[in-house]
Amino acid sequence: MPYLGGEETVRELRRALSNPNVQSDQLRYRNTILKVIRAMSQGVDMSGLFSEMVKACATVDVVQKKLVYVFLCSYAALNPELSLLVINTLRKDCQDPNPMVRSLALRNMTNLRLPSLVEYVEQPLAAGLRDRAACVRRVAVLGWAKLHNLQASSEIDAAVVNELYSLLRDPDPVVMVNCLRALEEILKDEGGVAINKPITHHLLNRLKECDIWGQCQVLRVLQRYRPQSEDELFDILSLLDASLVSPHPPIMAATLSLFLSLCSGQPAVSLAALERVRGPLLAACGSGSREMRFTALCHIQLLLRSIPGLMGAHYKRFFCGYAEPAYIKQRKMQVLVELVNDENVAMLLDELKGYCTDVNAETAQAAITAIGRIGRSYSDRCLEILTGLLGLKQDHITSAVVQTMRDLVWVCPQCSDTVCFALEGCEETLQDSQGRQALLWLLGVYGERVSSAPYTLEVFIDGVRSEASLGVKMELLTATMRLFLCRPAETQDMLGRLLHYCIEEETDMCVRDQALLYYRLLHCGIEETRKVLQGRRSDPSLGVLIGRPAEPVSQWARSFNTLEPLRQGSIETDGALNRLKQ
């Protein structure tokens, strides 16, 4: 950023702008102003040139006018008195015979954002609402919204509001939509535009005339409407049917949102609408641009919560291409997990296995987690794949596999044998703390079946002084205690060493307190300790994957077609699982 050159540039440009030779040559004048704007875009502070730019405003060259206005609108707040000079030029332009000039002037008057100018602006704005050219009316309507935004405390005259309501019947569709937007903003405290039957019917009849943005706006506003009879409801739905399968994803999403809110009392109709939308949503998933694909995928995830079988036959569309960006691959995998059933499980697992060795570590981990979730219903196959992956001896893969196995065992205790067998020898490849914590938990809870458990723990205990992660140390304590309870002879010695270190030498208070707690527990006796430490090993009620009850649509309908679905990481939070295991 050219902070250093700023002063120089400003001085130079001021000289150029005040030079009468430059002022008389239209092209040179325009070029100088161009340089000012360019510097402004790059972040240099050009506010010193305000008075020169105000003089440049009085010109017949419309392009120059536009550039000057861009400048003035950015810096007007710093120079309220000088801005008053501009107002006269602007007011004159509002009477120009060319509608383009009129709309330009009106728009920039309202963009100036100066409370002191409000009184001068109101009159041209009111005249603009009745202008014969549509482009001026559009600008005037939004101008009132900007005015309200500027001075939220002052009431906009009721007469103006009434006039805006009547402009909803303007022949120009953009004026109509702008009125909606303006009224929504001005009447925000009262809940926005009053949507009653005549307005709704009028808007619906003119929906086809609007462009994409207009249609989205109208559909969004209509969500507040409640039809008075079932016939009326079905009339509206059949009218909007064509928009439901529109080629433009925003319109399709907005229509679906509207359907869902109108049919909130009739689940059957909502479900039928969701079925209709399947085709266009799939098309959006295959669209050329990644961002649209991502958005479509996030919305499909919402839909699948209510109709798990919606995309069942099309699961192949969610297979990931090799070069797709990581965020799309991860969402596709989440969707694939939802679509698994008896027929396609073999193919799906095969596909996911391929993604586990993806170059991007996060994608690989997401694939492994996905396999784990499928494992809740198809544990044998998934465990086979997971144990195979352990054989690759890659640290991020092994870490993810161990964590997945821990989660799997929590939900499906019948897998514990296979898991225990697989655990032998993986501690060498584990580097990150998450993986090690998972391994320690497994060793603690299933220690009696893993023959090498005490030796693995011993390695950890010997290295506890150099262990940086707090979580690992806590888990190590708990695991050693649990192992002691089932294999006392082998573990007693190292438990003693560990407790001694944690109580005497450890600086972190959490670890120390935990160790003290265990020490005192042991003093109370073995039975007491057993009661405390050996809690539940698993919770099968936490959900088999298939056969989950479908959520009613109303739970997510409100967040459809907003930013909500894009923000969620994954539908099920594994955090819930973690909390239960402590």
Added chain:
Amino acid sequence: MIGGLFIYNHKGEVLISRVYRDDIGRNAVDAFRVNVIHARQQVRSPVTNIARTSFFHVKRSNIWLAAATKQNVNAAMVFEFLYKMCDVMTAYFGKISEENVKNNFVLIYELLDEILDFGYPQNSETGALKTFITQQGIKSQHHSKEEQSQITSQVTGQIGWRREGIKYRRNELFLDVLESVNLLMSPQGQVLSAHVSGRVVMKSYLSGMPECKFGMNDKIVIDKQGKGGGSEDAAKSGKQSIAIDDCTFHQCVRLSKFDSERSISFIPPDGEYELMRYRTTKDIILPFRVIPLVREVGRTKLEVKVVIKSNFKSSLLAQKIEVRVPTPLNTSGVQLICMKGKAKYKASENAIVWKIKRMAGMKESQISAEIELLPTNDKKKWARPPISMNFEVPFAPSGLKVRYLKVFEPKLNYSDHDVIKWVRYIGRSGIYETRC
């Protein structure tokens, strides 16, 4: 709605910045740059949240376009708007590159002023915008009354996509059927997933307000006709029909007629526009079949042989064929033998790139490569990325054929026969991968 729109170059320098609403401050520009453009990791998602402001971004070559908002907006709409902005800019000055943006930034500021008012998208039709924002500045302030009313009526008119009184000496029509065929094939040669997404783009230079009717070999239409004359006729006539999964049309097409009789009738806009978009997944003609053969010889050598077979009429020629065979990361050298085209090993991309300028149908070519590997201690097994292909073929892989395009203009005196019509089919590869 959209609070601010910013355009950056690949270094993160701001080229254009326009703020529409008060809730976006000047530091939003910097926040995006620091957190996304200059971030260490790869882009995590096209939507980024920084301090309760959401940034939507789109990248075109190495230019970043970002829209910032603090409200809970329709995500799809913001992206669609960003794409529309890119389309408008491309229509004015071609490719979106740093140089073009810098040279035309007056134009871009004008466009931003017109397209977004107070953060709400207004008029964004390229045709309408071009009439009053030109690269030479506004043509003249003193438009005649007639021109003015034309502009405002196009900007506000009922048939918003075509204005009255268009005249051409030669009435011509160009139809381009552009398809993109996507394939995912397993190593055993089984098609895992295949679909074709296509667009019919029409360039029409017709006078007056003509009514057009477009016919293609749509399965439903042919079945209906076949029922009239016995179903064997349709099969006997040997005409293939295609089953379209779903299709969507330009706003000028009368959907009611399509729903009832499956006929596509419309009054076309002037110039170039997209008539319809469709998608098929059945009976796709896959122009190329790739047969890979990989053999590992010990730990230091890999023998790869790839055969491509072209699967279309021998009179047609495919062009710009490029086959990418990925190689392991520890490759030390590659020896290539190919009879057709040129093959090169590109170490920076870890792939062997084989380019063939032209290939006729029903032919076969092959390339064999001996890849020498550096010995490594890595027990990591190389996950073979798939072999991908790019090509262009002069037919529609979905099997779509244009049967007719009739033009009726009752008021002016030219008939359907006077219109010169051109049709061409261009099938391109999208994601065309064969696993090995």
